[in-house]
């Protein structure tokens with residue numbers, strides 16, 4: 001049935017022909033009751049989604065009625081292969097055109113992004129080096145250290161990768177490290193460091209810092225390079241640090257990950273709407289737990305690979321009920337001065353949110 005639906009929707013095959021074929025096949029393999037069921041489903045699909053949509057496009061009636069919106073959401077959900085609840089949210093927020101563009105962007109195979117430790121090797125030099133090895137390169141648009149390559153395997157096997165001059169990191173994710181802007185003498189906490197991607201970036205940006213990298217998951221910490229940092233297995237929510245210890249904190253919080261669906265398409269089927277809300281509540285709790293250990297005048301970078309309201313502005317709204325902070329432009333390159341919000345169909349990056357909260 002899936003194959004037939006695909007043929008009808010995308011291959012523009014004559015529907016009567018593919019339906020007949022499917023029904024005959026079902027009859028042969030499973031008997032006529034199953035064949036009748038297959039026939040009913042396929043014909044209903046053609047009647048309700050294919051012909052209905054065709055008629056609507058022909059009539060071009062632009063009156064927005066709930067039923068029309070409902071079938072539009074269904075259509076987008078089938079065509080782009082996203083759960084209906086996710087399409088409904090985006091449709092309400094972005095409208096039909098942008099939802100289509102967003103889904104298309106999230107279905108695209110992403111380019112391979114790498115980060116170059118430009119303190120150790122000049123970007124042009126690395127590009128030259130890779131091009132000579134037959135790897136096509138293109139500079140990132142937003143971050144100096146970011147580079148796109150057409151193939152990843154030879155890069156991972158290369159000695160520059162082994163020496164730590166090349167790292168695998170999306171450009172949007174690099175922006176979070178840049179936003180932290182480590183300076184000499186800073187005491188910094190990477191509160192949810194995971195495998196240490198941003199920890200390494202921060203250390204590469206400024207070596208003369210005291211850097212604490214923490215995660216609740218010991219398995220992630222084990223493979224991290226221990227040099228030049230304090231690695232801690234701990235729970236942010238248990239407030240393990242003394243008051244006003246850090247100049248800067250990076251909270252790259254666990255989230256719904258809707259921004260990285262193009263890399264992990266399974267996310268869209270695993271996720272439930274209530275998960276987004278649950279993540280939002282957890283993110284607020286994490287911010288509250290960390291706020292005490294930030295020095296006065298220090299700042300916290302909050303980032304998530306999501307663009308859902310409950311995990312972005314919603315978190316700030318909730319946090320502002322009991323805490324005072326100043327929202328500052330996290331990245332000088334931004335026109336928008338208050339936060340960085342990457343929507344994949346606009347930026348061609350992962351979906352991402354970055355904000356800088358300064359303690360008064």
Ligand SMILES: C[S@@+](CC[C@H](N)C(=O)[O-])C[C@H]1O[C@@H](n2cnc3c(N)ncnc32)[C@H](O)[C@@H]1O
Nearest residue numbers: 192193194197198215216217235236252253254
């Ligand atoms: C988005 S990932 C971080 C990715 C990481 N910063 C990087 O650049 O690769 C979120 C991380 O938060 C960790 N985490 C979840 N709950 C936590 C908690 N209560 N305390 C500390 N870490 C937590 C998870 O184990 C996960 O590695």
